[in-house]
Amino acid sequence: MATDSTGWQEVAKAKLNSINHSIPEDWRVESLPSPEQQRNVTGDFIRQYLTTEEIDITETTATAIVKKTSAGQWTAEAVARAFCHRASLAHQLTNCLHETFFDAAVENAKTLDEYYVTNKKPIGPLHGLPISLKDQFHVKGVETSMGYVGWIRTFEGKAGTGKEKGFESELVKELRDMGAILYCKTSVPHTLMSGETANNIIGYTFNPQNRNLSSGGSSGGEGALIGLRGSPVGFGTDIGGSIRIPAAFNGLMANSMDGQNSVLSVVGPLADSVSTLQLVVKCLLSREPWLHDPLVHEIPWRDDKAIISKDDPLSFAVLRHDGSATPHPPVQRAISTVVEALEKQGHKVIEWHPPDHARGVNIILKAWNYDNGADIRSAFALSGEPMIPQIVGAFSGDKPPEDATYIAANNVAQREYQKEYMEYWNSTAELTGTGRPVDVVAPFSAARPERYSYYGYSSIVNLLDYTACTLPVTTADKNIDVLDAASFQPVSELDRKITEDYDAEIYDGSHVSVQLIGRRLQEEKVLAVTEYVAEVLKG
16 A cells, blocks of 8 residues: 555545446446536436436335335346446436445346245345445445545555455345345545545535535435435444434435444434335344344334324424524524424424533544544555545644543543433423423534534534434525524624525525434434424425
8 A cells, every 4th residue: 555645646546446437338427517507416417317217216215115126016136227327327426436336236136036036025124125335334345445545455454354355244244134235335534524525535525406515424425325316225324413414415314323332433324214214224123233233222123112193292392503503594494494383283392402512512522532533643644645624623633642531531521411411301391381301302504615614413412322313394595595694693703604604695405404303212203203293394
């Protein structure tokens, strides 16, 4: 592996060329418009390159795909080819892929079809369902660079381990066993510690709905790919919003699964419907993953927790401002839209005034940086590549790692904060009118390149180890979402900067989402509530 300042560029260029050349010639688009010429490449724009059958397949929900493949109405091969084609187009439009293994996917699909013909039944509950993966998961026969040039042709930066392209993540094994078709791995920011997706291999991953903006991060490739329907469902990871941010930016729904002992990264799915999230979560839990991963709670899917009675009023709380950053005008409108819709249905909505979020954000920032960037800097040293601008300030110093006393003190601070937040939540029983605490909390828009500077609205959920799901609400409208600069009073310099970054013209047409938050280990309930609120918004 190259370690000088110029050699890394040759390695990165060779890798990029291999990604682009893996796309079959028949699927390559000769002349693509610039973002200025074509801002939104979803919908009719990408459909022009697809057949009617491919459009029909790729715009069908994951749950419906599985029903058709499991009943022999669609072949797994036809489904696989359609999504491989659309994923190829998505990459050319947004830079969303790190790895493609289309040929292997098609061969896998053929094997599934042969099984169905022979046995007259599907091989598993995900029979013939294409699933994309963030380039953090290991797949046999496929490289995992995670955006680092120094990881190319190695196993997580180490050469000669025998695991290169030979190791497979536990999640990947489970998905294969259930009949899923794996066909691509999606782009990430090197380090995974950015709300934007960029690295020195594929460049910047843009938002397909508005290519002036970011697709989010760190699961930004998943967000862009699924946003373009190049995948019906994918898996990412989340340590501060890395699943929920891309989902929100791309008009998707996403849920972070798993419990954690500290602020650990958790796995979760991204898709365009709650039913898809429920499908893959149920299937994975049916495999008893706690027998193979010590951090997974031994809790099967609980159907009784996923029932929402429309006749039984719910109680909600709304967080309009966390005390550090003012949501942009489209987000403010989205929050008000949700509140008004819920109140019309007879649900109670109160204002949420929790313990100081700035204190919580400070705790998680310390947890992210216990080693003061030593591990990250060592990964860059493997090739000599530079850090992208989005992470330079956080990890480019040379401070030594923090000691055990510092880490222990921060862990105590986290536990105390979690307790304080829990008691505040309990106290809302006096305000809800339902005799019980708040059921779900709600905020989120997309970011302009190199201008994502605040993660407080998403990272606070990770610190508290709560359950969350994103919910698309509307799109930004330059004629409605106008900033009232004269009356705006920033609470800090950061707040002023974030608000000044808002440009109604640039944001016009971009997805706007909110975040529904529930207590710890309430995935079934939060998904059910999200599905209900989505129905309410549709009228």
